[in-house]
Amino acid sequence: MSGSPRALAHEALLEQATTQTFAQDLLERRWADYDVPAVDRRLISDLVFGTVRRRATLDAVLQAHLNRPLADLEPGLRTLLRLGAYQLALTGGIPPHAAVHETVAVAEISGAPRWTGLTNGVLRSLARAVYPANDEPVPAPGPAADAVPLPVGPGDADRWRKVGRRVFPDPTDDPAGYFAAAFAFPRWLARRWAERLEPTELWALGFHFNRPPVPTLRVNPLKGDRESLLAALAEAGVAATAGATPQSIRLAEGANVVALPGFPEGRFSVQDETAQGAAALLAPRAGERVLDLCAAPGTKTTHLAELSGDAAEILAADVSSQRLEKVSANAQRLGLSSIRTQATAADASDLPGLEDGGLFDAALVDVPCSNTGVLGKRPEARWRVKASDLPLFAASQTDLLAAALERVKPGGRCVYSTCSVEPEENAGVVAAALADPRFQDWKVVRSVLHWPGRPGDGGFQALLVRRGASG
Known part of the structure; x- marks a missing residue:
């Protein structure tokens, strides 16, 4: 492995694209295997995460400087151009001549000198467009077909930069198209959100998801x-x-x-504050039997234990035995003894608790979902979710919620939780479950949709209560 930070970043980006490994996991393995100085780790992490996250933005900017489709280039060359474009168009503090020179050098380091000429020509053209004079980029007052939204830190004001050419759809005529290209999101998701949000709200959402996450x-x-x-x-x-x-x-x-x-x-x-709301909404008490369905890796499970003073009886169930080991490890580190774990079938049909009308006093169902409320957590997350996933998720989520409701006693309660902001995964699932005749004695007493960036992660939580045996 080369010692050049940009060569390391290029190598990691190629592996990420080929294996679909999470970029964070991939880099952590490299830090464990190689002695990479801290300053280089920061640069490599920024280059990798930024290039993955803003892929669509970089492709739109690059295409204006190519005379053939970017998609027709070799994967390694395409990745190298994106790496260079990220430094020129979206970062600050890297002189443009250094970004071009160091990125072009990666072609030789990677054993592909044939890439040198095209990489040098395209990146120099882009550098002239973004830095027209004195190595200084030109700020833009707001969204425009020739303006790119920049990554900003927590609490920083939104910033835009001119890129020299009209590379994006006009934000006034086509807000969804501008959002998809300039902020880098799948077009289907941009269209969905544009139907629910004003353009200024859409831009705020894009800036939120493109900020580096802070724990x-x-x-x-x-x-x-x-x-x-x-x-x-x-x-x-x-x-x-x-x-x-x-x-x-x-x-x-x-x-x-x-x-x-x-x-x-x-x-x-x-744990984000939005996610902390799930266990708080269930409000487990000492002596209660509590089911946590889809529990791994146990962040909400351990919160349930903490809120009950470690005096409830908590069953953490999940389809993955391996991930349940993380629940136990987290509980041990936190000094919690009230949690036991159980692997279960994908639909939770093999869980105990159906006897006598329900075994548990309370249940938390934090279901697998599209993650559209937390797309800033991992840079590649936005490119993995598909429109066709939503009905599949909703069907599975309804089954899991039903499995939990069946196992709660009369007078008990259940919290349904997602990290999605899509209606069919949230209120739609709750409505579908309660339409089942088996659950006529359940009602929703509170539901909350958390919108991303206001101020934390996005997500949905609903508290359902079952009528008592005499009521």
Whole structure:
């Protein structure tokens, strides 16, 4: 493996495209296998994540400087051009001549000198368009066919940059088309969201999903309070503030979470505030029997245990035995003993709890979904979800919710939770389940749609309550 950061990034991008491995997992393996300096790790991570995340943006920008379809190029050459275009069009702090020179050099390092001429010509043309004078890009006042939205950090104002040519659809005439190309999202998803949102709301959503994710911590109240953990973080030089939920802490920037003070001792977990709302809505109590269906890797399971003072009886069920091992490991790190695990069939039909009208006092069903509320978490997530997935997810989600409802006692409650913002996966699933004659004694008492970026992740949670045996 070459020591050039851009060559390492190019190699990782090619492997990611070929194997469909998550970029984060792929880079973590490289950090474990090779001695890569921290400064190079930051650059490589930015290049890889940014190039994957903004693929459609880069393709639109590059195509204006090519005389043949980008898709017709060799995969390695196409990836190299995207890598160079990301540095020129979407980053700051990298001089354009350095971006061009270092990226062209990757062709030789990769054993493909035939790519050198085209890469040099295309990237120099793009550099002249984006940096017309004095190596300074030209800011744009807002969305336009020749303006690209830039990645911005948490709390930073939205920023746009001129790219020298009209490479995107006009944002006024075709907001969905502009959003898909300029912010880099699948067209089908852009069209869906454009039907629900005003253009300014659509741009805000794009900026949110294209920001580098910053972890939110959930304090373990059984190991100390939020104030003492905030003090420990401050002492370690980690900027953080109290969040909107009683247990949350918002970090100011990304961090190596396992190296933070308190992690080995189980003082916190990583969990967005929206996700923290699921267990809080169920409000488990000491002595209750609680089912957590689709529990792995256990972030919500352990929250249930913490909220009950580690005094409930929690069954964490999941289809994957291997992922259930993570539930147990998380519980052990957090010092929780009230959780047991059980592998189950995909439809949960083999779970206990049907006897005597229901075994459990409460259930949490955090179902597999399209993840459209959390597409910023992993850079490749937006390119994996398809429109055809939604009805398949909805059918499976309805079955899983039904399996949980069947196993809750009269007078009990159930929370249905997703990290999707699509109606057919959320209110549509709840309505479909409650239309079943078996569940006529259930009703929805509260439902919440969390929209991404306001301020945390997107998602949906509904609290359903079963009528008591006498009522």
